[in-house]
Amino acid sequence: MSSFSKTARNRVKRLSKRAAYDRAVIYPIVDEALICHVGFVQDGQPLVIPMIHARDGDTLYLHGAKASRLLKHGQSDQPLCITATLLDGIVFARSIFHHSMNYRSAVLFGCGRLVAAEPEKLRALEVLAEHIARGRWRDVRQPSRKELNATSVVAVSIESASAKVRSGPPLDDEEDYALPIWAGVLPLEQRALKAIDDPRLVEGVAVPEYAIHLFRLS
Ligand SMILES: Cc1cc2nc3c(=O)[nH]c(=O)nc-3n(C[C@H](O)[C@H](O)[C@H](O)COP(=O)(O)OP(=O)(O)OC[C@H]3O[C@@H](n4cnc5c(N)ncnc54)[C@H](O)[C@@H]3O)c2cc1C
Numbered sequence: 001m002s003s004f005s006k007t008a009r010n011r012v013k014r015l016s017k018r019a020a021y022d023r024a025v026i027y028p029i030v031d032e033a034l035i036c037h038v039g040f041v042q043d044g045q046p047l048v049i050p051m052i053h054a055r056d057g058d059t060l061y062l063h064g065a066k067a068s069r070l071l072k073h074g075q076s077d078q079p080l081c082i083t084a085t086l087l088d089g090i091v092f093a094r095s096i097f098h099h100s101m102n103y104r105s106a107v108l109f110g111c112g113r114l115v116a117a118e119p120e121k122l123r124a125l126e127v128l129a130e131h132i133a134r135g136r137w138r139d140v141r142q143p144s145r146k147e148l149n150a151t152s153v154v155a156v157s158i159e160s161a162s163a164k165v166r167s168g169p170p171l172d173d174e175e176d177y178a179l180p181i182w183a184g185v186l187p188l189e190q191r192a193l194k195a196i197d198d199p200r201l202v203e204g205v206a207v208p209e210y211a212i213h214l215f216r217l218s
Pocket of ligand 1: 065
């Protein structure tokens with residue numbers, strides 16, 4: 001099925017014309033975002049923690065230190081809510097009321113499980129590395145057993161999701177279009193600057209292609 005069902009949990013209520021439930025809209029947002037925010041409730045306390053993520057099909061992987069509270073919580077089959085947000089521009093309207101942002105955002109729901117089997121754990125770490133920079137996994141030293149043991153990987157099964165997307169010019173009240181006030185969009189983008197060599201880099205090692213030309217590689 002290419003779309004998530006609309007339910008009380010994922011149905012966008014405000015400006016629902018901007019909503020999408022298709023994987024074809026939601027997943028490119030998740031894949032383009034470098035980080036996500038993972039929300040969960042522990043002992044009645046809501047927490048939202050920024051994390052690196054990577055998607056493989058309908059699974060979202062998170063990783064970190066074994067001691068991480070989020071990862072401990074995430075492997076206990078408790079509900080998680082994960083958001084990814086891409087900011088595309090500031091929308092300046094003629095009235096302050098109609099100022100807005102152009103954005104693409106996704107909200108995912110699912111429960112997590114600990115990835116215990118080594119083949120899946122390695123696969124998840126590869127997907128996470130490749131999400132940051134495609135080609136990085138094959139360039140680096142692979143994790144040692146000690147490093148693997150110190151790392152927890154949580155797989156979140158994406159059960160439900162929605163996207164919301166705003167694009168285009170401001171939408172002012174008809175009578176305000178005659179006002180002599182600048183209105184329009186200030187586009188924003190995330191871009192990488194020139195790579196900086198580590199001061200202890202072995203002499204002669206060149207910056208890889210993925211750190212020169214491409215920022216987002218999904
Ligand atoms: C862009 C980005 C990407 C990250 N990616 C990862 C990742 O892939 N894996 C990973 O394990 N960690 C990642 N982190 C760090 C992550 O946000 C947590 O800090 C980390 O998981 C430590 O969790 P903890 O269990 O020690 O703290 P917790 O027990 O989760 O938090 C304890 C308290 O510390 C404070 N706190 C925790 N984290 C932050 C924070 N980031 N900023 C401000 N206050 C905080 C909060 O008040 C929180 O209640 C990332 C952080 C950022 C900003």
